[in-house]
Amino acid sequence: MRSININENYFSIVHEVSKVLSRQNNIKDAFKSILKLLYSYLDIPASFIALYNPIENTLEIKESFGLLKKEKYKGVFKVGEGTVGSVFKNEIPAVIYDPKENKSFLNKMGVLNRFDFEVVFIGTVIKIGGERLGVLGVYKEKTRNLSYENEIKLLSMISILIGFAQKxxxxxxxxxxxxxEEKEILLNKIEFKTSIKEIIGVSKQINNLKNTILKVVNVDSTVLLEGESGTGKSLVAKVIHKLSNRGKEAFVGINCASIPENLLEAELFGYEKGAFSGAISQKKGKFEIADKGTIFLDEIGDTPLSLQGKLLSVIQEKEFSRLGSLETISVDVRIIAATNKKLFELVKEGRFREDLYYRLNVIPIKIPPLVERKEDIPILIDYFLKLFNEKYNKNIQLSKEALIELINYNWPGNVRELENILERLVVMNDQMIHINHLPAYIFQKVSLRRYELDNLNDKNLPSQIQNIEKKHIEMALKETGFVKSKAARLLNLTLRQLDYRIHKYNIRLQK
Ligand SMILES: Nc1ncnc2c1ncn2[C@@H]1O[C@H](COP(=O)(O)OP(=O)(O)OP(=O)(O)O)[C@@H](O)[C@H]1O
Ligand SMILES: [Mg+2]
Structure with missing residues (x-):
C-alpha cells in the first residue's frame, strides 16, 4: 500500500484555520490571520486573497501577507486575465513553476522582483455552493520536489473554508x-415635528441662518450645508424638508462615510436580484425611496471618487438605473448635502470632483461652530434644561458660576456636546448644578483661572475639585474598560496628561 506522506503541519494548519474562522467575528482580521498561518506553518512568504467584484467584473486583492501596500493595490485582475484571472474563470487550480519566465504570469504587483530565491506561484479558486467568490494566491519557495499535489489539495481545502466564511x-x-433600511422607512413614516422654532439661538449667525432657510424652502435648488460636527446640519436639513412643499413626502438620509465603498453605490441606486453575490433580492435605492421628497446626502465629502461621476449625472439628469439593470428610472427629488469638511479644500486636493462641487454648491449654508457664537450658549442651555427637566420629571437649575464655565468652554463637539452634557447633568443631579458637578474636562480650565475661583469664596473648593477630578478619571477608566487612550479621549486629555493625573491621584488600574 502506498504510504501517505502528508506533513503533520497540514493537519495543524487546517485545524488552526478553522479555529480562526470560528473565533474571529471580523472577516478582515480572520483573513489576515489565515495568511499569517500559511507563513508560520508552510513557509509561504507572500500570499493574498482576491475577491470577485461583480459590479466591475474584476478580482481585487482584499487581504495580503508579505505584500507592500502599493503592491496590494495593484492587484486587480479582469476575469480570465493572467494566472489569477484564469484560475477564477476556469475554476482549476494552477501551479506556475517559473513565474519569472512564464508569459501568462503577469506579475502585476511586481512582487517577484523582491524574492532572492526561486518561487512557484499556486492559485486556487475560492468557491462555495457552485458560486465562485475569488482566488487564494501564494508564492512559495521552489523545492526539489516537482509535484505540488499536496499543497494544492491543502490550499483548496483552505479556500473552501475561506469561501464559507466570506459567504x-x-x-x-x-x-x-x-x-x-426597514427601520429607517418606518421612522420616516412617523411624522417628525420640526419647525424653524426648533433652531435655537439669538446670534446674528443663527438669525441669518433662519432667514436663509425661509428663502430656500420652496425652491428646489440643491443646498450644501457646511459646518463642524454637531453644529446642527442634520437638524437644518430636516427643517428645510419639513417646511418645503415636499414636507409630507419622504426625507431619506444616507451617510456617505459610514457605508463601505462597494455597498454605497448599491445603497444609493438600488440593485436587481443577482447583480452581485449577496444581492439575493431586488432592492430600491435611496434615490428611488426619496422620490417626490428630499434626499439628504450626509458627509458628502467622503463619497469615493469612483462614485462621484455617477452622482453628478444623477443630479444633472435626475435619472439613473439600478445595478444590474439597463432600465432608466427617473425621480423627482430635492438634494440637500452636508459636510463637516471644507469641501473646496477637498477639491483642491483632488479628492472631490470640481464639477460635482459646483453642482452641489448652488445654495451654500455655513453653520458656524458654537465658539463663534457664544451668545447662543445660555439660551441653548435654557432650552435643553427645560427639555430634560420635562423628560426626567425634574426641576434642576444651573448656578451662575457653572453657567460662566459652560460659556467659557470651547465646545469642540458643538451643540451635540452641550445637549449631551446637560442631559447627563439633569440625570445625575437632584439639586442645583454647581461648578463641581461639571465634567472634569470643562473644569480643568477652571483650575487655571484661579481668580474666578477665588471669587467664589469657598476655601475648600480646590480639594473638592481634585476629588471630583479623581472621580471623573476613575469613571472614565471604568467606562472604557481601563483602556487609557480611550479614557483620555473621553476626558479631552492627552494620554500624557491622563497618565500624570493617574499618578498624582494614585489611581489603581485594574483589568
Ligand atoms: N441651533 C440648534 N438648536 C437646537 N438644537 C440644536 C441646534 N443645533 C444642533 N442642535 C441639536 O444638536 C444635536 C446635533 O445636531 P445635528 O445632528 O443636526 O448636527 P450635525 O451638524 O448634523 O452633526 P454631524 O456632523 O456629526 O452629523 C441634535 O440633537 C440637534 O437637534
Ligand atoms: Mg448630522
Whole structure:
C-alpha cells in the first residue's frame, strides 16, 4: 500500500484555520490571520486573497501577507486575465513553476522582483455552493520536489473554508442592512415635528441662518450645508424638508462615510436580484425611496471618487438605473448635502470632483461652530434644561458660576456636546448644578483661572475639585474598560496628561 506522506503541519494548519474562522467575528482580521498561518506553518512568504467584484467584473486583492501596500493595490485582475484571472474563470487550480519566465504570469504587483530565491506561484479558486467568490494566491519557495499535489489539495481545502466564511459574512451584512433600511422607512413614516422654532439661538449667525432657510424652502435648488460636527446640519436639513412643499413626502438620509465603498453605490441606486453575490433580492435605492421628497446626502465629502461621476449625472439628469439593470428610472427629488469638511479644500486636493462641487454648491449654508457664537450658549442651555427637566420629571437649575464655565468652554463637539452634557447633568443631579458637578474636562480650565475661583469664596473648593477630578478619571477608566487612550479621549486629555493625573491621584488600574 502506498504510504501517505502528508506533513503533520497540514493537519495543524487546517485545524488552526478553522479555529480562526470560528473565533474571529471580523472577516478582515480572520483573513489576515489565515495568511499569517500559511507563513508560520508552510513557509509561504507572500500570499493574498482576491475577491470577485461583480459590479466591475474584476478580482481585487482584499487581504495580503508579505505584500507592500502599493503592491496590494495593484492587484486587480479582469476575469480570465493572467494566472489569477484564469484560475477564477476556469475554476482549476494552477501551479506556475517559473513565474519569472512564464508569459501568462503577469506579475502585476511586481512582487517577484523582491524574492532572492526561486518561487512557484499556486492559485486556487475560492468557491462555495457552485458560486465562485475569488482566488487564494501564494508564492512559495521552489523545492526539489516537482509535484505540488499536496499543497494544492491543502490550499483548496483552505479556500473552501475561506469561501464559507466570506459567504456567511455577506449574508449577515445583507441582513443587517435590510433591517436598518426597514427601520429607517418606518421612522420616516412617523411624522417628525420640526419647525424653524426648533433652531435655537439669538446670534446674528443663527438669525441669518433662519432667514436663509425661509428663502430656500420652496425652491428646489440643491443646498450644501457646511459646518463642524454637531453644529446642527442634520437638524437644518430636516427643517428645510419639513417646511418645503415636499414636507409630507419622504426625507431619506444616507451617510456617505459610514457605508463601505462597494455597498454605497448599491445603497444609493438600488440593485436587481443577482447583480452581485449577496444581492439575493431586488432592492430600491435611496434615490428611488426619496422620490417626490428630499434626499439628504450626509458627509458628502467622503463619497469615493469612483462614485462621484455617477452622482453628478444623477443630479444633472435626475435619472439613473439600478445595478444590474439597463432600465432608466427617473425621480423627482430635492438634494440637500452636508459636510463637516471644507469641501473646496477637498477639491483642491483632488479628492472631490470640481464639477460635482459646483453642482452641489448652488445654495451654500455655513453653520458656524458654537465658539463663534457664544451668545447662543445660555439660551441653548435654557432650552435643553427645560427639555430634560420635562423628560426626567425634574426641576434642576444651573448656578451662575457653572453657567460662566459652560460659556467659557470651547465646545469642540458643538451643540451635540452641550445637549449631551446637560442631559447627563439633569440625570445625575437632584439639586442645583454647581461648578463641581461639571465634567472634569470643562473644569480643568477652571483650575487655571484661579481668580474666578477665588471669587467664589469657598476655601475648600480646590480639594473638592481634585476629588471630583479623581472621580471623573476613575469613571472614565471604568467606562472604557481601563483602556487609557480611550479614557483620555473621553476626558479631552492627552494620554500624557491622563497618565500624570493617574499618578498624582494614585489611581489603581485594574483589568
Ligand atoms: N441651533 C440648534 N438648536 C437646537 N438644537 C440644536 C441646534 N443645533 C444642533 N442642535 C441639536 O444638536 C444635536 C446635533 O445636531 P445635528 O445632528 O443636526 O448636527 P450635525 O451638524 O448634523 O452633526 P454631524 O456632523 O456629526 O452629523 C441634535 O440633537 C440637534 O437637534
Ligand atoms: Mg448630522
Amino acid at each position: 456567511m459574512n455577506e449574508k449577515l451584512e445583507f441582513q443587517k442592512r435590510t433591517f436598518e
